[in-house]
Amino acid sequence: MTEVIKAKRKAAVLAPSQLACLSKLPTINLTAGCAHQCLYCYARSYSQNPGQGRVRLYENTLEKLRDELPRKRKRPRAVYFSPSSDVFQPVPEVLALAYNVFEYLFSNETGVALLTKGRIPDRHMSLLCANSTLVQAGIGITTLKTELLKIFEPRAATPEVRLSQAKRLIEAGVSTRIRIDPILPGLTDDAEDLNELLNAIASIGVKQIAISTAFLRPPIIRTLKGHVRDKRALDILLSHYESGPTLTMHGAGTSVIMPPAPLRRKIYSCVKQIAQQYSIATSICACKNGDLANGSCHIAGDWLGEPDARRQRFLFDSLDSVCRQE
Numbered sequence: 001m002t003e004v005i006k007a008k009r010k011a012a013v014l015a016p017s018q019l020a021c022l023s024k025l026p027t028i029n030l031t032a033g034c035a036h037q038c039l040y041c042y043a044r045s046y047s048q049n050p051g052q053g054r055v056r057l058y059e060n061t062l063e064k065l066r067d068e069l070p071r072k073r074k075r076p077r078a079v080y081f082s083p084s085s086d087v088f089q090p091v092p093e094v095l096a097l098a099y100n101v102f103e104y105l106f107s108n109e110t111g112v113a114l115l116t117k118g119r120i121p122d123r124h125m126s127l128l129c130a131n132s133t134l135v136q137a138g139i140g141i142t143t144l145k146t147e148l149l150k151i152f153e154p155r156a157a158t159p160e161v162r163l164s165q166a167k168r169l170i171e172a173g174v175s176t177r178i179r180i181d182p183i184l185p186g187l188t189d190d191a192e193d194l195n196e197l198l199n200a201i202a203s204i205g206v207k208q209i210a211i212s213t214a215f216l217r218p219p220i221i222r223t224l225k226g227h228v229r230d231k232r233a234l235d236i237l238l239s240h241y242e243s244g245p246t247l248t249m250h251g252a253g254t255s256v257i258m259p260p261a262p263l264r265r266k267i268y269s270c271v272k273q274i275a276q277q278y279s280i281a282t283s284i285c286a287c288k289n290g291d292l293a294n295g296s297c298h299i300a301g302d303w304l305g306e307p308d309a310r311r312q313r314f315l316f317d318s319l320d321s322v323c324r325q326e
Contacts, residue, residue, distance in 0.1 A: 002035040002055055002091050009058040013065045014076070017083050019287050020250045021299050025113065027080045028065075030097050032056040035089040036117060036156045039227055040182055042256075043084040045219035055085070057093055062100050069108060078111030078136070078303045088118030090155060099124055106131045113300040115140060115179060119157040120165050129172035136175045136301025138210075139166045143188040144197050151228055152184070159200070167204035175301055178206050180271065181285060182214030185240035185259050187233060189213075189267045195274050202278035210297040211271050212285035213264055215249075215256035216241055250287040250294075261291055268292075 014026035032048045033055040034041065043049060050056045069075070081087040087098050102112055102124070112128070115138035120128070128135050143149065144159050157165075169176045178201050183189050201209065214237075216224075221238070228234040244259045258264065272282045286293040 001053070002089075003053060004091060004093050005050055005054060005056045006059045006093075007056050008060045009064060012068060013058075013061055014068050014072075014079065017080070018253065019083070019299075021285075021287050021296050022080055022083065025078055025080045025300050025303060026076050027083045028061065028101065029082045029085050030058060030061055030087060030094055030101070031085045031089070032058075034085040035091050035094070036086055036153060038117070038153045038156060039224055040152055040184070040214050040216075040220060042215070042217065042220065044223050045217045046084060055089065055091060055094065057091075057097070059093075059097070061097060062104060065101060065104060069105075069110070075108075076110060078113045078134075078300070079105060080300045081112065081114045086116050086118045086156075087114055088116045088120050088124070090119065095121060095124065099127065102127055106134055109134070111135065111303060113303055114138065115299060117141075117153065117156040117162065119161055125165070125168060128169065128174060132169075132173040135169075136303060137166075137169050138177050138179050138299060138301070139163075139169075140179045140181060141197065141201070142180065142182060142184070143193060144200065145188065145193065148184070148187055148233070151230055151233065163200055163204055166206060170205045176206065177208045177210060177298065177301070179210045179297075179299070181210060181212045183211060183267060183271075184214055184237055185263060185267065186236040189270070191270055191274065194271055198271075198274050198278055198280065202280060206280065208281045208283070208298070209271075209275060210283050210285060210299065211268060212288050212297075213259050213267060215247075215258050215288050217256060245291065247288070247290055250290045256288065258288065264289065264292060 013028055017027045033050045035055055111134040113136045117140040139162050141159055141162050166176050240259045241257050244257055246255050247258055248255055275282045283297045284293045285297040286295055
């Protein structure tokens with residue numbers, strides 16, 4: 001059960017993101033904290049996170065949005081949901097607010113870019129599909145291994161639900177990508193499991209995916225150690241970060257711990273090779289992998305357009321053709 005703490009947002013609703021890939025779109029968080037309780041979630045390290053099993057709902061979001069949007073000198077093409085909480089959390093109050101905010105944006109011809117690992121209610125799905133030209137969706141799927149999902153994503157939707165939702169969005173004409181992020185080294189990166197996942201993704205008509213391994217910060221590591229009961233799985237995961245570099249996230253100016261570059265190259269090459277067999281294009285999250293790639297992983301869809309080709313380095317041109325075999 002999630003405790004909902006109702007609060008009034010004092011700052012602007014349409015907030016800029018520090019991440020480079022979101023720098024040109026305003027973003028909205030309906031809550032601080034997320035009911036999905038994914039153990040690897042970076043937002044757990046934020047000072048405003050209300051803690052395990054709680055979400056702070058900004059109940060005046062729509063009121064403030066109605067005030068802010070008309071006063072914008074230049075109306076945003078779209079708004080991104082959400083940089084630090086899922087818009088489709090299994091909390092009735094959050095879902096009700098999400099519907100009303102989406103409805104208002106669509107009525108003002110403002111697009112919605114979203115990334116979710118949650119269950120999209122039928123009412124919300126119908127609204128998104130009815131405004132398909134104003135929606136670009138990302139569905140996050142880390143693995144099909146249910147035993148790992150129960151550990152690391154205890155309240156997110158099942159992979160079957162997420163794939164079904166992606167299929168319905170695609171059939172309605174919504175631009176939809178799958179995001180395999182985070183990949184958990186040693187747990188979700190072997191070739192057999194990746195092939196099973198990509199086969200399922202291809203079967204619903206997805207043509208583009210984005211990928212990245214998980215990044216860690218000290219608070220995230222403490223969360224993992226405090227909540228992962230399968231100590232063998234935890235030890236396997238953390239062992240891949242012991243000699244990894246500390247990198248600055250592109251555009252955000254914050255430091256994160258990543259697996260060593262050779263391991264990430266190997267994992268990303270494996271994903272790319274398998275994806276190519278299914279005619280799926282692969283991009284990498286450059287914000288978290290600044291030592292390997294530039295360009296956009298299109299976390300907010302194509303609202304921002306393609307990155308400047310003169311400035312783009314293509315990671316995959318230099319990757320070794322090696323898959324990790326178990």
